[in-house]
Amino acid sequence: MKIGMKEDSNTVDFGHARVKRGEKSGLVREVFSEVSETYDLFNDIASLGFHRVWKKYALWLLNLKSGEALLDVASGSGDLAIKATELVKPAGTVVMCDINDRMLEHGRNRCLDEGKLIPLVKANAENLPFVDNSFDKLTIGFGLRNITDKTKALNEFKRVLRPGGKALILEFSRMSDGNPMKKVYDWYSYNILPKLGELTAGKSGPYTYLVESIREYPAPDQISELLKSVGFSSVRFQPLFPGGVTVHQVTK
Numbered sequence: 001m002k003i004g005m006k007e008d009s010n011t012v013d014f015g016h017a018r019v020k021r022g023e024k025s026g027l028v029r030e031v032f033s034e035v036s037e038t039y040d041l042f043n044d045i046a047s048l049g050f051h052r053v054w055k056k057y058a059l060w061l062l063n064l065k066s067g068e069a070l071l072d073v074a075s076g077s078g079d080l081a082i083k084a085t086e087l088v089k090p091a092g093t094v095v096m097c098d099i100n101d102r103m104l105e106h107g108r109n110r111c112l113d114e115g116k117l118i119p120l121v122k123a124n125a126e127n128l129p130f131v132d133n134s135f136d137k138l139t140i141g142f143g144l145r146n147i148t149d150k151t152k153a154l155n156e157f158k159r160v161l162r163p164g165g166k167a168l169i170l171e172f173s174r175m176s177d178g179n180p181m182k183k184v185y186d187w188y189s190y191n192i193l194p195k196l197g198e199l200t201a202g203k204s205g206p207y208t209y210l211v212e213s214i215r216e217y218p219a220p221d222q223i224s225e226l227l228k229s230v231g232f233s234s235v236r237f238q239p240l241f242p243g244g245v246t247v248h249q250v251t252k
């Protein structure tokens with residue numbers, strides 16, 4: 001499969017560029033370190049608040065129940081995790097995990113501000129520090145695109161989920177050529193988003209990466225194939241926001 005072949009090679013995508021395999025995670029770390037302070041503001045402005053709707057809908061799809069244990073991978077500022085605590089309380093647990101200190105710090109400050117006690121763990125999704133079968137559910141919101149070895153990360157998701165556990169992947173997707181919204185979406189992405197980045201974070205580079213990384217990310221059916229190849233069952237996906245965002249759901 002194409003994605004597998006790409007991942008096996010010595011170079012990987014970083015936006016539209018190809019970089020050495022070992023370099024990508026450092027470059028991604030720089031991107032998120034540069035925008036951590038203004039991350040939430042940018043999301044609200046750039047998506048006109050829609051990212052909140054997508055995240056709320058994703059959690060509704062996952063059908064979290066009181067008492068369940070959820071791992072939110074690539075948790076960033078904690079939007080999914082913070083909302084999820086309301087759904088698993090009083091006896092459930094939510095754990096946030098991210099590779100980036102600055103994003104974790106920002107997430108921790110938000111948890112404190114919102115009066116939430118959520119354990120935060122610094123970890124690479126490709127090597128999760130949890131024992132097998134520890135979680136009922138797992139989420140990753142807008143994170144998979146940034147991970148160097150997606151197969152390795154998905155294997156880790158499967159390992160830490162209990163049998164019958166469910167994972168949900170919320171991610172941007174490039175619009176297909178036949179999509180009537182594609183021209184406007186591409187124009188907005190390449191022309192407006194980097195300018196919004198300039199306005200909010202004082203730099204456009206991280207947002208050029210955002211736009212390009214969405215175009216390099218495999219199409220939803222390729223992601224489904226990858227999920228099946230890792231051994232997940234009941235693999236299904238649903239496009240949101242006319243194909244610009246996709247949610248995949250799978251079962252271990």
Ligand code: SAM
Nearest residue numbers: 074075076098099100103124125141142143146
């Ligand atoms: N999930 C949050 C949300 O939906 O708003 C944050 C998403 S943000 C676009 C992507 C996050 O993925 C960043 O916080 C980044 O540090 C994290 N990330 C990137 N590569 C990672 C990896 N290999 N393992 C864990 N987290 C990673």
